[in-house]
Amino acid sequence: MAEAETPNRSPEIRKDKIHNRWVLFSPARSRRPSDFKAKSNPQPNNQTECPFCAGHEHECAPEIFRVPADSINDWKIRVIQNLYPAVSRELDFQNPVSLVGDVAVSGFGFHDVVIESPVHSVNLSDLSPAQVGEVLLACKKRIEQLRSCDYIKYVQVFKNHGASAGASMSHSHSQMIALPIVPPTVSARLDSMMEYYKQTGKCSLCDIQPNELLIAESAHFISLVPFAATFAFEIWIIPRDHSSHFNEIDSEKAVDLGGLLKLMLLKMSLQLNNPPFNLLIHTSPFQDDPSNAPSTHWFLQIAPHLSGVGGFEIATGCYINPVFPEDAAKLLRDVRIS
Amino acid sequence: MAEAETPNRSPEIRKDKIHNRWVLFSPARSRRPSDFKAKSNPQPNNQTECPFCAGHEHECAPEIFRVPADSINDWKIRVIQNLYPAVSRELDFQNPVSLVGDVAVSGFGFHDVVIESPVHSVNLSDLSPAQVGEVLLACKKRIEQLRSCDYIKYVQVFKNHGASAGASMSHSHSQMIALPIVPPTVSARLDSMMEYYKQTGKCSLCDIQPNELLIAESAHFISLVPFAATFAFEIWIIPRDHSSHFNEIDSEKAVDLGGLLKLMLLKMSLQLNNPPFNLLIHTSPFQDDPSNAPSTHWFLQIAPHLSGVGGFEIATGCYINPVFPEDAAKLLRDVRIS
Numbered sequence: 226m227a228e229a230e231t232p233n234r235s236p237e238i239r240k241d242k243i244h245n246r247w248v249l250f251s252p253a254r255s256r257r258p259s260d261f262k263a264k265s266n267p268q269p270n271n272q273t274e275c276p277f278c279a280g281h282e283h284e285c286a287p288e289i290f291r292v293p294a295d296s297i298n299d300w301k302i303r304v305i306q307n308l309y310p311a312v313s314r315e316l317d318f319q320n321p322v323s324l325v326g327d328v329a330v331s332g333f334g335f336h337d338v339v340i341e342s343p344v345h346s347v348n349l350s351d352l353s354p355a356q357v358g359e360v361l362l363a364c365k366k367r368i369e370q371l372r373s374c375d376y377i378k379y380v381q382v383f384k385n386h387g388a389s390a391g392a393s394m395s396h397s398h399s400q401m402i403a404l405p406i407v408p409p410t411v412s413a414r415l416d417s418m419m420e421y422y423k424q425t426g427k428c429s430l431c432d433i434q435p436n437e438l439l440i441a442e443s444a445h446f447i448s449l450v451p452f453a454a455t456f457a458f459e460i461w462i463i464p465r466d467h468s469s470h471f472n473e474i475d476s477e478k479a480v481d482l483g484g485l486l487k488l489m490l491l492k493m494s495l496q497l498n499n500p501p502f503n504l505l506i507h508t509s510p511f512q513d514d515p516s517n518a519p520s521t522h523w524f525l526q527i528a529p530h531l532s533g534v535g536g537f538e539i540a541t542g543c544y545i546n547p548v549f550p551e552d553a554a555k556l557l558r559d560v561r562i563s
Numbered sequence: 564m565a566e567a568e569t570p571n572r573s574p575e576i577r578k579d580k581i582h583n584r585w586v587l588f589s590p591a592r593s594r595r596p597s598d599f600k601a602k603s604n605p606q607p608n609n610q611t612e613c614p615f616c617a618g619h620e621h622e623c624a625p626e627i628f629r630v631p632a633d634s635i636n637d638w639k640i641r642v643i644q645n646l647y648p649a650v651s652r653e654l655d656f657q658n659p660v661s662l663v664g665d666v667a668v669s670g671f672g673f674h675d676v677v678i679e680s681p682v683h684s685v686n687l688s689d690l691s692p693a694q695v696g697e698v699l700l701a702c703k704k705r706i707e708q709l710r711s712c713d714y715i716k717y718v719q720v721f722k723n724h725g726a727s728a729g730a731s732m733s734h735s736h737s738q739m740i741a742l743p744i745v746p747p748t749v750s751a752r753l754d755s756m757m758e759y760y761k762q763t764g765k766c767s768l769c770d771i772q773p774n775e776l777l778i779a780e781s782a783h784f785i786s787l788v789p790f791a792a793t794f795a796f797e798i799w800i801i802p803r804d805h806s807s808h809f810n811e812i813d814s815e816k817a818v819d820l821g822g823l824l825k826l827m828l829l830k831m832s833l834q835l836n837n838p839p840f841n842l843l844i845h846t847s848p849f850q851d852d853p854s855n856a857p858s859t860h861w862f863l864q865i866a867p868h869l870s871g872v873g874g875f876e877i878a879t880g881c882y883i884n885p886v887f888p889e890d891a892a893k894l895l896r897d898v899r900i901s
């Protein structure tokens with residue numbers, strides 16, 4: 226890609242007034258490395274070159290914490306700063322960048338990376354249920370730290386697996402971006418769930434009747450293909466008990482969720498031949514209006530990328546899914562994990 | 564991708580009540596061919612195998628019309644049915660598919676393809692301004708035909724160029740999907756433009772001051788990088804005169820737009836080395852509330868695909884753009900077309 230000359234520009238968050246949505250401008254992002262040779266050839270890079278591997282900690286941006294906390298060479302998880310952040314922890318959020326008649330704020334925020342294993346070749350689904358639970362608890366811990374910053378309104382946890390799901394690094398990791406705005410998809414979700422609550426007196430996720438859409442269940446969670454799945458073979462994992470914020474999860478539930486998440490990743494991988502995917506935690510904003518509490522319910526989404534997205538989806542926000550959710554659920558239910 | 568067993572299912576449009584958005588389910592789509600060997604290796608297929616080439620008309624789904632209308636072997640443009648439609652013109656829209664407690668309508672609609680040239684190797688930007696104008700007028704003509712169907716609310720015209728922008732066929736073409744719903748992005752845009760109108764008494768696009776974001780101008784149109792561009796090097800082409808519906812365009816303006824569109828495609832292609840892109844026509848719904856007329860203004864969007872989209876964008880609807888619009892506009896302004 227042609228390099229635009231952006232000498233030391235700070236990131237900025239701008240509002241598109243036509244679509245009423247925000248865009249993050251971050252020149253630093255164009256400098257990040259990619260260890261995928263070509264987007265379509267997701268060969269893991271050589272371990273000796275990967276900064277996320279054990280022994281290469283000094284090649285990374287500063288560490289925030291590690292698990293176990295007192296480990297030296299035997300860490301299991303590291304939460305670090307992103308070296309090419311989309312938002313900057315050094316900016317003054319209260320100092321908006323103003324351009325005549327337009328809306329922009331400085332690109333303040335936190336962008337972190339969760340390294341899920343010290344070993345390059347280990348995937349999230351290779352970990353034990355308890356270890357997946359530990360990754361989830363590391364995300365919880367970091368979210369609770371970020372909550373103490375008054376200007377942060379929402380934290381998005383996301384995982385890109387495979388080059389065509391966006392991953393530029395093949396070593397298993399997730400990311401977290403803490404934002405000074407509530408993103409458009411999140412507001413739309415909260416509004417929509419509130420609408421359901423007003424009409425029925427119930428939370429839309431507590432009220433869900435999975436029936437033929439169910440894939441599996443654990444003590445505290447259910448997994449299903451959503452009725453209007455955006456992606457073919459999309460999976461949601463929903464807590465049985467009503468809870469607005471992911472960071473309300475406790476250790477017992479984290480291990481239980483770890484087991485169900487591992488099972489879903491294995492089933493998906495077997496059925497679809499290790500597809501690229503995104504794993505997303507959908508939670509509620511920090512200083513959420515208490516009146517939203519009865520209608521908001523966090524959940525995990527696994528979105529496999531089997532076909533690309535074209536102009537129609539970009540233009541309309543409508544997705545085209547060639548696989549009916551009932552059929553996807555049946556296939557996933559029937560996958561046997563040996 | 565694993566084939567789901569969907570024996571002769573009709574397409575269906577379902578509402579995701581959590582996000583308040585629609586998804587099109589169309590099993591037929593999974594059967595469409597791809598002439599790109601791999602998504603990353605966009606080699607045009609052999610002309611002898613391409614159904615969109617002159618001489619292969621019989622391999623296509625039925626024709627709707629051609630340009631010139633009375634041409635036989637010397638057509639310039641063909642508008643045909645899509646052989647693997649995302650929506651079906653044969654369904655009864657009034658007969659909603661009902662699933663207990665959920666929202667779904669039958670996948671009624673029209674899905675057409677505009678073949679922009681009889682010659683396989685000719686791109687839209689290779690055509691003369693008048694010929695690009697004719698492609699635009701063919702879209703206008705088809706939209707006006709679709710308008711006569713009472714159940715159609717919105718027509719999305721879009722072009723996928725290059726495999727990573729979604730194209731499965733390399734022969735130059737655009738598509739049109741006519742829908743019985745107003746898509747979420749369109750409603751959001753109309754609401755947002757109405758809000759601006761209420762606050763200022765002006766149309767947000769008539770009121771735009773491009774300044775350093777301007778790329779070029781023609782008699783009836785201006786082209787610019789939008790202030791909050793979602794994609795790096797994104798371009799909008801906006802009619803100078805207020806007009807809500809693309810299909811209000813006349814022949815003179817179509818040729819003028821053809822010239823500016825061609826120029827933008829050439830500049831983008833030179834600056835970014837023929838990137839994959841989407842070209843989108845953003846217009847207004849058919850039976851639009853007349854009170855929306857002063858605030859709605861159609862425009863074209865060119866969205867180059869320089870980097871993929873990851874989990875953050877899918878989860879939040881916020882995009883990360885590494886290139887500031889002012890820098891992109893300057894680079895594009897300065898590209899010399901010999």
Ligand SMILES: Nc1ncnc2c1ncn2[C@@H]1O[C@H](COP(=O)(O)OP(=O)(O)O[C@H]2O[C@H](CO)[C@@H](O)[C@H](O)[C@H]2O)[C@@H](O)[C@H]1O
Binds near residue numbers: 729
């Ligand atoms: N013989 C024939 N006669 C008539 N029509 C024929 C035909 N052979 C093929 N077609 C149709 O031609 C179209 C070619 O379209 P594109 O190359 O722009 O992308 P496609 O629609 O496949 O998918 C891209 O665009 C859609 C919509 O944005 C995304 O859902 C998707 O993921 C992305 O790959 C296809 O829709 C296909 O059905």
Ligand SMILES: Nc1ncnc2c1ncn2[C@@H]1O[C@H](COP(=O)(O)OP(=O)(O)O[C@H]2O[C@H](CO)[C@@H](O)[C@H](O)[C@H]2O)[C@@H](O)[C@H]1O
Binds near residue numbers: 257284400
């Ligand atoms: N030594 C080091 N120390 C610390 N951090 C390091 C590092 N080396 C690299 N990093 C960071 O590690 C991250 C790896 O992230 P991913 O592979 O999930 O995708 P990336 O964020 O590049 O982009 C994908 O996800 C984003 C967000 O969804 C999309 O905008 C984009 O198009 C898509 O490719 C990068 O953000 C990079 O900045």
